[in-house]
Amino acid sequence: MSILLVRPAASGGLAAHVDHELALLRAAGRDVAEAPVRIQERPHSLADLRTLRTLRAAARAATPPVTLHAHGLRAGALAALALIGRRRERLVVTLHNRTVGSRATRTVGALLLRILAGRADAVLAVSPDLAEMARRAGARDVRHAVIPAPGTAPESSAEPAPEPAPDPAPPTAHxxxxxxxxxxxxxxxxxxxxxxxxxxxxxxxxxxxxxxxxxxxxxxxxxxxxxxxxxxxxxxxxxxxxxxxxxxxxxxxxxxxxxxxxxxxxxxxxxxxxxxxxxxxxxxxxxxxxxxxxxxxxxxxxxxxxxxxxxxxxxxxxxxxxxxxxxRELPTAQDLLAQLDEVLAADPRGW
Missing domain, CATH: 3.40.50.2000 (Glycogen Phosphorylase B;)
Incomplete structure (x- = not known):
């Protein structure tokens, strides 16, 4: 079985989570690769068309059975559109953020959610409100996403953090x-x-x-x-x-x-x-x-x-x-791997 990760052009916690997932799956011996795309935050017709073609070609080229795991609303919707007419591939989407902004922005967000909900085999939501929105949009299998904190700060290509400023002198009695x-x-x-x-x-x-x-x-x-x-x-x-x-x-x-x-x-x-x-x-x-x-x-x-x-x-x-x-009750990396094995494989016994 092959897994293709579809990630947005994001940084911070979302990027750290995708990096964590990729490292866990590779360490566990899963056949996983990143799709050769980066989903931009805002729509662009030509770029999005190229993304659809690239995702479709990557899914065809991967060793079957194939699962696409898309992170984020736009990544999930574009992956769903790329798989139109192709039921052999499994699609899992993790929703990380709520759509905010103008009425037009929220309307587009609702449309994208309906698109991915109609095709996704499973939707993982990082919060209760996102889970409820996915259910209302028609998603069949909606689950609480396991998001463990990394044990150490994840490596990043971003600029290094500045050295901490010295703390002030010891406090007075007051x-x-x-x-x-x-x-x-x-x-x-x-x-x-x-x-x-x-x-x-x-x-x-x-x-x-x-x-x-x-x-x-x-x-x-x-x-x-x-x-x-x-x-x-x-x-x-x-x-x-x-x-x-x-x-x-x-x-x-x-x-x-x-x-x-x-x-x-x-x-x-x-x-x-x-x-x-x-x-x-x-x-x-x-x-x-x-x-x-x-x-x-x-x-x-x-x-x-x-x-x-x-x-x-x-x-x-x-x-x-x-x-x-x-x-002591917080999720661990092993909890995340267990969830991934369950949702990414159509038959988890296939691992």
Whole structure:
């Protein structure tokens, strides 16, 4: 049996997951290769036609039986179109993100979802809302995607992370009472970071607090300008390579996301044994279980209240113990391989 991975031109967690899948399948001796295409984020008629021809030719050339595993909405829809009239190949699609934007963008997204749902033999969804959308679009077999955190930071062709800035001098007695909050997030709209700044404004009126944000992205300048103008107790650290050290130095981790898949940062936080406050967004609950204090998306007052409740060290210790218990239940690489063997093979006994 042959497996063809169809990946989008993406970076970050999606790319890391595809790299992880490819490495696992190869290590297990599966016949797997990447399809010679990269699915662009936005449609382009000529490029998409070339992609369809290339995918169809790659499926014909592979040793049968053949399974295409496409990652992402456009990759799944293009793979489905490439297989029109060809029922011998199996198609599995992993949905990683929700379609956001204008009404026209969301309409196109819904059309692409119907296309892939009508052809896919199985759809893996990284969050409950994506699973429900796939079912409504007509997908026959929809499952919870297993997304384990890599044991170490995945290798990437992206620019290396900058060296971490030195930490400030040891805190004074007053600063030692300060609540240290860590946020790990791309500086992008779906992460709800303006809500975070509203929370920072509310918290500083109660007691000393410092919020450190590890990550970069398109909202950096906008957020930095607001932090300066309002003198908020928030530091934008940029992209960091020392996340474990940042977690060990923090009192709790906070996520204000408006939507998430299954965030690796929360898996890292659980494994570090740190208290967590997060919005109940996307697949967050699939990751945290009952270990985190989850609040409604966009509810700044609830976020501030949940954080304030964790100012007392004894309460944080109990939350940290819950994180460590949940960490023992998180999916592993072997769990991912088991799911892949089940869904990619029409008859798993064929391995």
């Amino acid at each position: 600063a030692a009472e300060r609540l240290e909050i860590l946020v790990i997030a791309r500086l992008a709209p779906q992460k709800g970071l303006h809500d975070l700044l509203d929370v920072a404004d509310a918290l500083r009126r109660q007691a000393p607090v410092r919020i450190r944000v590890a990550g970069d992205g398109p909202l950096h300048e906008e957020l930095a300008a607001r932090i300066r103008a309002e003198r908020l107790p928030v530091e934008l650290l940029g992209r960091r390579s020392d996340v474990p050290a940042l977690l060990s130095a923090a009192d709790l981790l906070v996520s204000t996301a408006h939507w998430e898949g299954q965030p690796v940062s929360l898996q890292e936080a659980l494994r570090s044994g740190i208290a967590i406050v997060a919005t109940d967004a996307g697949g967050t609950r699939w990751v945290t279980g009952d270990a985190a204090h989850l609040v409604p998306v966009g509810d700044v007052r609830a976020l501030a209240a949940a954080i304030t409740a964790l100012r007392e060290s004894g309460t944080r210790d109990m939350a940290a113990a819950a994180s460590r218990r949940r960490a």
